[in-house]
Amino acid sequence: MLSPQIHGNVWEMGLNTARVFRLVASQPRRDTLPILPIREARMSRFWSKLVSELSPYVPGEQPQLDELVKLNTNENPYGPAPGVLAAIAAETGDCLRLYPDPHGTKLANALASRFGLQRSQVFLGNGSDEVLGHTFLALLKQELPLLFADVTYSFYPVYAQLYGIKSELVPVSRDYGIVVDDYLARPSGAIIVANPNAPTGRFLPVSEVERLLRGKPDCPVVVDEAYVDFGGESAARLIEQYPNLLVIQTFSKSRSLAGLRVGYALGHPELIEALERIKNCFNSYPLDRLALAGAQASVEDETYFQDCCARVSRSRDELTRRLAALGFEVLPSLTNFVFARHPARDAGELAAQLRQRAIIVRHFRSPRIEQFLRISVGTDAQCERLVGVLAALVPKS
Ligand code: PMP
Numbered sequence: 452m453l454s455p456q457i458h459g460n461v462w463e464m465g466l467n468t469a470r471v472f473r474l475v476a477s478q479p480r481r482d483t484l485p486i487l488p489i490r491e492a493r494m495s496r497f498w499s500k501l502v503s504e505l506s507p508y509v510p511g512e513q514p515q516l517d518e519l520v521k522l523n524t525n526e527n528p529y530g531p532a533p534g535v536l537a538a539i540a541a542e543t544g545d546c547l548r549l550y551p552d553p554h555g556t557k558l559a560n561a562l563a564s565r566f567g568l569q570r571s572q573v574f575l576g577n578g579s580d581e582v583l584g585h586t587f588l589a590l591l592k593q594e595l596p597l598l599f600a601d602v603t604y605s606f607y608p609v610y611a612q613l614y615g616i617k618s619e620l621v622p623v624s625r626d627y628g629i630v631v632d633d634y635l636a637r638p639s640g641a642i643i644v645a646n647p648n649a650p651t652g653r654f655l656p657v658s659e660v661e662r663l664l665r666g667k668p669d670c671p672v673v674v675d676e677a678y679v680d681f682g683g684e685s686a687a688r689l690i691e692q693y694p695n696l697l698v699i700q701t702f703s704k705s706r707s708l709a710g711l712r713v714g715y716a717l718g719h720p721e722l723i724e725a726l727e728r729i730k731n732c733f734n735s736y737p738l739d740r741l742a743l744a745g746a747q748a749s750v751e752d753e754t755y756f757q758d759c760c761a762r763v764s765r766s767r768d769e770l771t772r773r774l775a776a777l778g779f780e781v782l783p784s785l786t787n788f789v790f791a792r793h794p795a796r797d798a799g800e801l802a803a804q805l806r807q808r809a810i811i812v813r814h815f816r817s818p819r820i821e822q823f824l825r826i827s828v829g830t831d832a833q834c835e836r837l838v839g840v841l842a843a844l845v846p847k848s
Pocket of ligand 1: 577578579580581604645648649675677700701702703709713714
Protein backbone atom coordinates (compact mmCIF):
# COMPACT_ATOMS: atom_id res chain seq x y z
CA MET A 452 0.00 0.00 0.00
CA LEU A 453 1.14 3.50 -0.68
CA SER A 454 0.95 6.47 1.59
CA PRO A 455 -2.62 7.25 2.77
CA GLN A 456 -2.14 10.94 1.95
CA ILE A 457 -2.71 10.19 -1.70
CA HIS A 458 -5.38 12.22 -3.41
CA GLY A 459 -8.21 10.77 -5.42
CA ASN A 460 -8.94 12.40 -8.73
CA VAL A 461 -8.04 15.98 -8.22
CA TRP A 462 -6.85 16.38 -11.78
CA GLU A 463 -10.17 15.36 -13.18
CA MET A 464 -12.03 17.54 -10.73
CA GLY A 465 -10.16 20.47 -12.20
CA LEU A 466 -11.32 19.56 -15.67
CA ASN A 467 -14.78 20.94 -15.25
CA THR A 468 -14.28 23.54 -12.60
CA ALA A 469 -14.07 26.87 -14.30
CA ARG A 470 -12.47 28.62 -11.36
CA VAL A 471 -9.75 26.06 -10.91
CA PHE A 472 -7.20 26.88 -13.52
CA ARG A 473 -4.05 25.14 -12.54
CA LEU A 474 -3.15 22.03 -10.63
CA VAL A 475 0.37 21.86 -9.36
CA ALA A 476 2.09 18.60 -8.54
CA SER A 477 4.36 18.62 -5.54
CA GLN A 478 7.91 17.35 -6.14
CA PRO A 479 7.42 13.72 -7.07
CA ARG A 480 9.03 11.21 -4.72
CA ARG A 481 9.87 7.69 -5.69
CA ASP A 482 7.70 6.05 -3.04
CA THR A 483 4.40 7.92 -3.13
CA LEU A 484 2.12 9.38 -5.70
CA PRO A 485 2.27 13.16 -5.55
CA ILE A 486 -0.26 15.22 -3.69
CA LEU A 487 -1.89 17.54 -6.15
CA PRO A 488 -2.96 20.77 -4.48
CA ILE A 489 -5.54 22.87 -6.27
CA ARG A 490 -4.66 26.47 -6.81
CA GLU A 491 -7.57 28.83 -7.12
CA ALA A 492 -7.63 31.01 -10.18
CA ARG A 493 -6.14 34.41 -9.59
CA MET A 494 -6.45 37.45 -11.70
CA SER A 495 -3.51 39.54 -12.70
CA ARG A 496 -3.75 43.04 -13.99
CA PHE A 497 -1.33 41.98 -16.73
CA TRP A 498 -3.63 39.30 -18.10
CA SER A 499 -5.84 39.82 -21.15
CA LYS A 500 -9.57 39.34 -20.64
CA LEU A 501 -9.32 36.14 -22.67
CA VAL A 502 -6.69 34.61 -20.38
CA SER A 503 -8.67 35.50 -17.28
CA GLU A 504 -11.68 33.62 -18.61
CA LEU A 505 -9.98 30.50 -19.97
CA SER A 506 -10.64 26.98 -18.63
CA PRO A 507 -7.53 25.18 -19.88
CA TYR A 508 -7.31 21.47 -20.62
CA VAL A 509 -5.91 19.40 -17.77
CA PRO A 510 -3.58 16.64 -19.01
CA GLY A 511 -3.41 13.28 -17.25
CA GLU A 512 -0.71 13.24 -14.61
CA GLN A 513 2.74 11.76 -15.25
CA PRO A 514 4.05 10.78 -11.81
CA GLN A 515 7.61 9.45 -11.50
CA LEU A 516 7.03 6.44 -9.34
CA ASP A 517 8.66 3.02 -9.41
CA GLU A 518 6.20 0.13 -9.63
CA LEU A 519 3.36 2.38 -10.76
CA VAL A 520 0.78 0.76 -13.03
CA LYS A 521 0.07 3.75 -15.22
CA LEU A 522 -3.15 3.27 -17.14
CA ASN A 523 -4.35 6.89 -17.26
CA THR A 524 -3.16 8.50 -20.51
CA ASN A 525 -3.53 5.84 -23.20
CA GLU A 526 0.16 5.51 -23.89
CA ASN A 527 1.33 2.34 -25.60
CA PRO A 528 2.72 -0.18 -23.08
CA TYR A 529 5.41 -1.23 -25.58
CA GLY A 530 8.33 0.80 -26.88
CA PRO A 531 8.71 2.20 -30.40
CA ALA A 532 10.17 0.20 -33.30
CA PRO A 533 13.91 -0.49 -32.83
CA GLY A 534 14.81 1.57 -35.91
CA VAL A 535 13.28 4.64 -34.25
CA LEU A 536 15.87 4.74 -31.49
CA ALA A 537 18.70 4.22 -33.99
CA ALA A 538 17.39 7.04 -36.20
CA ILE A 539 17.14 9.41 -33.23
CA ALA A 540 20.67 8.48 -32.10
CA ALA A 541 21.99 9.14 -35.60
CA GLU A 542 20.47 12.63 -35.51
CA THR A 543 22.03 13.44 -32.13
CA GLY A 544 25.18 15.24 -33.16
CA ASP A 545 26.57 18.49 -34.52
CA CYS A 546 23.62 18.79 -36.88
CA LEU A 547 21.55 19.92 -33.90
CA ARG A 548 23.01 23.40 -34.37
CA LEU A 549 20.95 23.64 -37.56
CA TYR A 550 17.20 24.21 -37.68
CA PRO A 551 15.15 21.22 -38.79
CA ASP A 552 13.41 21.08 -42.17
CA PRO A 553 10.43 23.44 -41.65
CA HIS A 554 8.37 21.32 -44.07
CA GLY A 555 9.36 17.93 -42.62
CA THR A 556 9.68 16.84 -46.24
CA LYS A 557 10.95 13.28 -45.73
CA LEU A 558 8.40 12.42 -43.06
CA ALA A 559 5.56 14.02 -45.01
CA ASN A 560 6.60 12.04 -48.12
CA ALA A 561 6.72 8.81 -46.12
CA LEU A 562 3.21 9.43 -44.77
CA ALA A 563 1.88 10.46 -48.19
CA SER A 564 3.16 7.25 -49.72
CA ARG A 565 1.76 5.13 -46.86
CA PHE A 566 -1.72 6.58 -47.44
CA GLY A 567 -1.50 6.77 -51.25
CA LEU A 568 -1.69 10.58 -51.17
CA GLN A 569 0.34 13.53 -52.49
CA ARG A 570 2.76 15.51 -50.35
CA SER A 571 0.35 18.47 -50.67
CA GLN A 572 -2.29 16.42 -48.81
CA VAL A 573 -0.22 16.03 -45.62
CA PHE A 574 0.31 18.45 -42.73
CA LEU A 575 2.67 17.80 -39.79
CA GLY A 576 2.44 19.15 -36.26
CA ASN A 577 3.85 18.87 -32.74
CA GLY A 578 1.46 16.15 -31.61
CA SER A 579 -2.07 15.91 -32.92
CA ASP A 580 -3.14 18.38 -30.23
CA GLU A 581 -1.23 21.07 -32.08
CA VAL A 582 -2.69 19.93 -35.40
CA LEU A 583 -6.15 20.10 -33.82
CA GLY A 584 -5.44 23.56 -32.44
CA HIS A 585 -4.46 24.88 -35.87
CA THR A 586 -7.48 23.13 -37.39
CA PHE A 587 -9.92 24.83 -35.02
CA LEU A 588 -8.55 28.23 -35.98
CA ALA A 589 -8.06 27.55 -39.69
CA LEU A 590 -11.19 25.58 -40.55
CA LEU A 591 -13.69 25.23 -37.71
CA LYS A 592 -14.35 28.90 -36.98
CA GLN A 593 -17.35 29.57 -39.21
CA GLU A 594 -20.52 31.69 -39.10
CA LEU A 595 -22.71 28.73 -38.16
CA PRO A 596 -21.86 26.65 -35.06
CA LEU A 597 -19.25 23.93 -34.86
CA LEU A 598 -20.86 20.63 -33.86
CA PHE A 599 -19.25 18.01 -31.65
CA ALA A 600 -20.47 15.28 -29.31
CA ASP A 601 -21.42 16.00 -25.71
CA VAL A 602 -19.19 13.09 -24.70
CA THR A 603 -15.89 13.39 -26.54
CA TYR A 604 -12.29 14.57 -26.31
CA SER A 605 -12.28 17.29 -23.67
CA PHE A 606 -9.79 19.41 -25.60
CA TYR A 607 -12.45 20.38 -28.19
CA PRO A 608 -14.36 22.81 -25.93
CA VAL A 609 -11.03 24.26 -24.79
CA TYR A 610 -9.96 25.14 -28.35
CA ALA A 611 -13.46 26.44 -29.10
CA GLN A 612 -13.25 28.76 -26.11
CA LEU A 613 -9.67 29.85 -26.85
CA TYR A 614 -10.53 30.83 -30.41
CA GLY A 615 -14.03 32.16 -29.73
CA ILE A 616 -15.72 29.50 -31.86
CA LYS A 617 -19.47 29.13 -31.53
CA SER A 618 -20.18 25.49 -30.86
CA GLU A 619 -23.09 23.17 -30.16
CA LEU A 620 -22.98 19.83 -28.38
CA VAL A 621 -24.72 16.91 -30.07
CA PRO A 622 -25.70 14.24 -27.52
CA VAL A 623 -24.37 10.73 -28.07
CA SER A 624 -26.99 7.99 -27.90
CA ARG A 625 -27.92 6.13 -24.71
CA ASP A 626 -25.28 3.56 -25.55
CA TYR A 627 -22.73 6.32 -26.21
CA GLY A 628 -22.66 6.12 -30.01
CA ILE A 629 -22.40 9.06 -32.45
CA VAL A 630 -25.74 9.51 -34.23
CA VAL A 631 -25.06 10.92 -37.71
CA ASP A 632 -28.68 11.91 -38.33
CA ASP A 633 -28.52 14.27 -35.34
CA TYR A 634 -25.63 16.12 -37.04
CA LEU A 635 -27.37 16.16 -40.41
CA ALA A 636 -30.48 17.64 -38.83
CA ARG A 637 -28.70 20.67 -37.34
CA PRO A 638 -27.47 23.81 -39.11
CA SER A 639 -23.69 23.79 -38.85
CA GLY A 640 -20.57 25.57 -40.06
CA ALA A 641 -18.21 22.68 -39.28
CA ILE A 642 -18.11 19.30 -37.55
CA ILE A 643 -15.50 17.40 -35.56
CA VAL A 644 -15.79 13.79 -34.44
CA ALA A 645 -13.25 11.61 -32.71
CA ASN A 646 -13.40 8.16 -34.31
CA PRO A 647 -13.09 5.95 -32.40
CA ASN A 648 -14.51 8.37 -29.89
CA ALA A 649 -12.71 9.19 -26.66
CA PRO A 650 -13.24 8.47 -23.85
CA THR A 651 -15.93 5.97 -24.87
CA GLY A 652 -13.83 3.91 -27.31
CA ARG A 653 -16.84 3.47 -29.60
CA PHE A 654 -16.23 3.36 -33.35
CA LEU A 655 -18.47 4.86 -36.03
CA PRO A 656 -18.34 2.84 -39.29
CA VAL A 657 -16.68 4.72 -42.17
CA SER A 658 -19.93 4.35 -44.17
CA GLU A 659 -21.54 6.59 -41.51
CA VAL A 660 -18.68 9.10 -41.71
CA GLU A 661 -19.27 9.15 -45.47
CA ARG A 662 -22.97 9.87 -44.95
CA LEU A 663 -21.94 12.87 -42.85
CA LEU A 664 -19.51 14.09 -45.54
CA ARG A 665 -22.11 13.70 -48.27
CA GLY A 666 -24.86 15.36 -46.23
CA LYS A 667 -22.68 18.33 -45.22
CA PRO A 668 -20.70 19.14 -48.38
CA ASP A 669 -20.22 22.77 -47.36
CA CYS A 670 -18.87 22.02 -43.88
CA PRO A 671 -15.30 21.04 -43.09
CA VAL A 672 -15.67 17.66 -41.37
CA VAL A 673 -12.72 16.71 -39.17
CA VAL A 674 -12.24 13.10 -38.10
CA ASP A 675 -9.81 12.77 -35.19
CA GLU A 676 -8.41 9.26 -35.55
CA ALA A 677 -5.99 9.21 -32.63
CA TYR A 678 -6.99 5.60 -31.82
CA VAL A 679 -7.99 4.24 -35.23
CA ASP A 680 -5.10 1.77 -35.58
CA PHE A 681 -6.39 -0.54 -32.84
CA GLY A 682 -9.08 -2.16 -35.00
CA GLY A 683 -10.98 0.77 -36.54
CA GLU A 684 -10.92 1.78 -40.19
CA SER A 685 -9.55 5.13 -41.31
CA ALA A 686 -11.66 7.54 -43.34
CA ALA A 687 -8.45 8.56 -45.20
CA ARG A 688 -9.51 6.53 -48.24
CA LEU A 689 -12.35 9.06 -48.77
CA ILE A 690 -10.04 12.05 -49.08
CA GLU A 691 -9.94 12.12 -52.92
CA GLN A 692 -13.73 12.04 -53.05
CA TYR A 693 -14.57 14.59 -50.33
CA PRO A 694 -12.72 17.93 -50.34
CA ASN A 695 -14.36 18.77 -46.99
CA LEU A 696 -12.70 15.86 -45.12
CA LEU A 697 -9.71 16.33 -42.83
CA VAL A 698 -8.34 13.24 -41.05
CA ILE A 699 -6.05 13.76 -38.05
CA GLN A 700 -3.80 11.03 -36.66
CA THR A 701 -0.97 10.77 -34.15
CA PHE A 702 2.24 8.87 -33.45
CA SER A 703 1.46 8.95 -29.72
CA LYS A 704 -0.66 5.81 -29.36
CA SER A 705 -0.23 3.14 -32.02
CA ARG A 706 3.38 4.13 -32.77
CA SER A 707 4.45 4.32 -29.10
CA LEU A 708 5.85 7.84 -29.51
CA ALA A 709 3.82 10.04 -27.14
CA GLY A 710 7.09 11.45 -25.86
CA LEU A 711 8.24 12.58 -29.31
CA ARG A 712 5.18 14.75 -30.10
CA VAL A 713 4.27 14.05 -33.70
CA GLY A 714 0.82 14.33 -35.26
CA TYR A 715 -0.47 14.93 -38.78
CA ALA A 716 -3.48 15.79 -40.87
CA LEU A 717 -4.50 14.34 -44.23
CA GLY A 718 -6.88 16.09 -46.58
CA HIS A 719 -7.48 18.13 -49.71
CA PRO A 720 -4.55 20.52 -50.51
CA GLU A 721 -6.84 23.50 -49.84
CA LEU A 722 -7.43 22.35 -46.26
CA ILE A 723 -3.75 21.54 -45.78
CA GLU A 724 -2.75 24.98 -47.05
CA ALA A 725 -5.02 26.58 -44.45
CA LEU A 726 -3.15 24.69 -41.73
CA GLU A 727 0.24 25.67 -43.20
CA ARG A 728 -0.81 29.31 -43.14
CA ILE A 729 -1.67 29.13 -39.45
CA LYS A 730 1.49 27.14 -38.66
CA ASN A 731 3.67 29.73 -40.35
CA CYS A 732 2.06 32.46 -38.27
CA PHE A 733 2.85 30.52 -35.11
CA ASN A 734 6.01 28.36 -35.25
CA SER A 735 7.78 27.46 -38.49
CA TYR A 736 9.63 24.50 -36.93
CA PRO A 737 7.07 22.56 -34.89
CA LEU A 738 8.95 19.27 -35.27
CA ASP A 739 12.55 19.06 -34.13
CA ARG A 740 15.24 16.98 -35.85
CA LEU A 741 14.88 14.04 -33.47
CA ALA A 742 11.12 13.89 -33.88
CA LEU A 743 11.33 14.02 -37.68
CA ALA A 744 13.96 11.27 -37.80
CA GLY A 745 12.25 9.01 -35.24
CA ALA A 746 8.80 9.36 -36.77
CA GLN A 747 10.10 8.59 -40.26
CA ALA A 748 11.79 5.42 -39.01
CA SER A 749 8.51 4.41 -37.38
CA VAL A 750 6.60 4.76 -40.66
CA GLU A 751 9.26 2.67 -42.37
CA ASP A 752 8.66 -0.31 -40.05
CA GLU A 753 5.14 -1.40 -40.96
CA THR A 754 5.61 -4.92 -39.58
CA TYR A 755 6.50 -3.76 -36.07
CA PHE A 756 3.60 -1.31 -36.16
CA GLN A 757 1.04 -3.93 -37.22
CA ASP A 758 2.31 -6.48 -34.68
CA CYS A 759 2.25 -3.96 -31.85
CA CYS A 760 -1.32 -2.82 -32.64
CA ALA A 761 -2.52 -6.41 -32.87
CA ARG A 762 -0.90 -7.25 -29.53
CA VAL A 763 -2.52 -4.29 -27.76
CA SER A 764 -5.90 -5.06 -29.37
CA ARG A 765 -5.73 -8.68 -28.16
CA SER A 766 -4.91 -7.50 -24.63
CA ARG A 767 -7.84 -5.05 -24.79
CA ASP A 768 -10.27 -7.82 -25.71
CA GLU A 769 -8.94 -10.01 -22.91
CA LEU A 770 -9.17 -7.12 -20.42
CA THR A 771 -12.75 -6.47 -21.56
CA ARG A 772 -13.66 -10.12 -20.92
CA ARG A 773 -12.08 -10.13 -17.49
CA LEU A 774 -13.71 -6.87 -16.39
CA ALA A 775 -17.08 -8.15 -17.61
CA ALA A 776 -16.54 -11.29 -15.53
CA LEU A 777 -16.14 -9.01 -12.48
CA GLY A 778 -19.53 -7.46 -13.24
CA PHE A 779 -18.33 -4.34 -15.07
CA GLU A 780 -20.26 -2.97 -18.00
CA VAL A 781 -17.59 -2.35 -20.63
CA LEU A 782 -18.39 -0.35 -23.76
CA PRO A 783 -17.26 -1.98 -27.01
CA SER A 784 -13.86 -0.43 -27.73
CA LEU A 785 -11.68 -0.29 -30.83
CA THR A 786 -8.97 1.68 -29.07
CA ASN A 787 -6.11 1.03 -26.64
CA PHE A 788 -8.37 1.74 -23.67
CA VAL A 789 -11.65 0.50 -22.24
CA PHE A 790 -14.45 2.55 -20.70
CA ALA A 791 -16.15 0.65 -17.92
CA ARG A 792 -18.52 1.08 -14.99
CA HIS A 793 -19.55 -1.17 -12.15
CA PRO A 794 -23.21 -1.16 -11.09
CA ALA A 795 -22.30 -1.55 -7.39
CA ARG A 796 -19.32 0.79 -7.07
CA ASP A 797 -18.85 4.53 -7.39
CA ALA A 798 -16.25 5.20 -10.09
CA GLY A 799 -14.57 8.06 -8.23
CA GLU A 800 -14.12 5.91 -5.14
CA LEU A 801 -12.82 3.00 -7.18
CA ALA A 802 -10.29 5.26 -8.92
CA ALA A 803 -9.11 6.54 -5.54
CA GLN A 804 -8.78 3.01 -4.17
CA LEU A 805 -6.83 1.90 -7.21
CA ARG A 806 -4.59 4.92 -6.78
CA GLN A 807 -3.85 3.93 -3.20
CA ARG A 808 -2.62 0.65 -4.64
CA ALA A 809 -0.36 2.39 -7.19
CA ILE A 810 -2.66 1.91 -10.17
CA ILE A 811 -3.80 5.07 -11.91
CA VAL A 812 -6.71 5.20 -14.33
CA ARG A 813 -8.69 8.18 -15.58
CA HIS A 814 -11.98 9.30 -14.09
CA PHE A 815 -13.87 12.25 -15.57
CA ARG A 816 -16.35 14.05 -13.37
CA SER A 817 -18.35 15.06 -16.41
CA PRO A 818 -22.06 14.74 -17.09
CA ARG A 819 -23.21 11.30 -18.34
CA ILE A 820 -19.85 9.59 -17.71
CA GLU A 821 -19.07 10.18 -14.07
CA GLN A 822 -19.65 6.53 -13.20
CA PHE A 823 -17.12 5.31 -15.78
CA LEU A 824 -13.40 4.65 -15.55
CA ARG A 825 -11.21 4.98 -18.60
CA ILE A 826 -8.52 2.35 -18.37
CA SER A 827 -5.60 2.24 -20.82
CA VAL A 828 -4.54 -1.19 -21.99
CA GLY A 829 -1.23 -2.04 -20.33
CA THR A 830 1.10 -4.99 -20.64
CA ASP A 831 -0.47 -8.33 -19.79
CA ALA A 832 1.23 -8.17 -16.37
CA GLN A 833 -0.24 -4.69 -15.70
CA CYS A 834 -3.72 -5.82 -16.77
CA GLU A 835 -3.36 -8.86 -14.54
CA ARG A 836 -2.49 -6.67 -11.58
CA LEU A 837 -5.41 -4.33 -12.27
CA VAL A 838 -7.91 -7.18 -12.52
CA GLY A 839 -6.52 -8.79 -9.35
CA VAL A 840 -6.90 -5.57 -7.37
CA LEU A 841 -10.37 -4.84 -8.77
CA ALA A 842 -11.53 -8.35 -7.91
CA ALA A 843 -10.96 -7.47 -4.25
CA LEU A 844 -12.72 -4.07 -4.55
CA VAL A 845 -16.01 -5.06 -6.21
CA PRO A 846 -18.67 -7.38 -4.79
CA LYS A 847 -18.51 -10.96 -6.14
CA SER A 848 -20.77 -11.27 -9.16
N1 PMP B 1 -7.22 13.21 -29.98
C1 PMP B 1 -7.70 12.40 -29.03
C2 PMP B 1 -9.09 11.88 -29.16
C3 PMP B 1 -6.91 12.09 -27.91
O1 PMP B 1 -7.40 11.31 -26.92
C4 PMP B 1 -5.60 12.60 -27.83
C5 PMP B 1 -4.72 12.24 -26.66
N2 PMP B 1 -4.96 12.96 -25.50
C6 PMP B 1 -5.16 13.44 -28.85
C7 PMP B 1 -5.99 13.70 -29.92
C8 PMP B 1 -3.82 14.11 -28.78
O2 PMP B 1 -2.75 13.25 -28.89
P1 PMP B 1 -1.29 13.80 -29.19
O3 PMP B 1 -1.27 15.29 -29.01
O4 PMP B 1 -0.42 13.08 -28.25
O5 PMP B 1 -1.02 13.44 -30.64
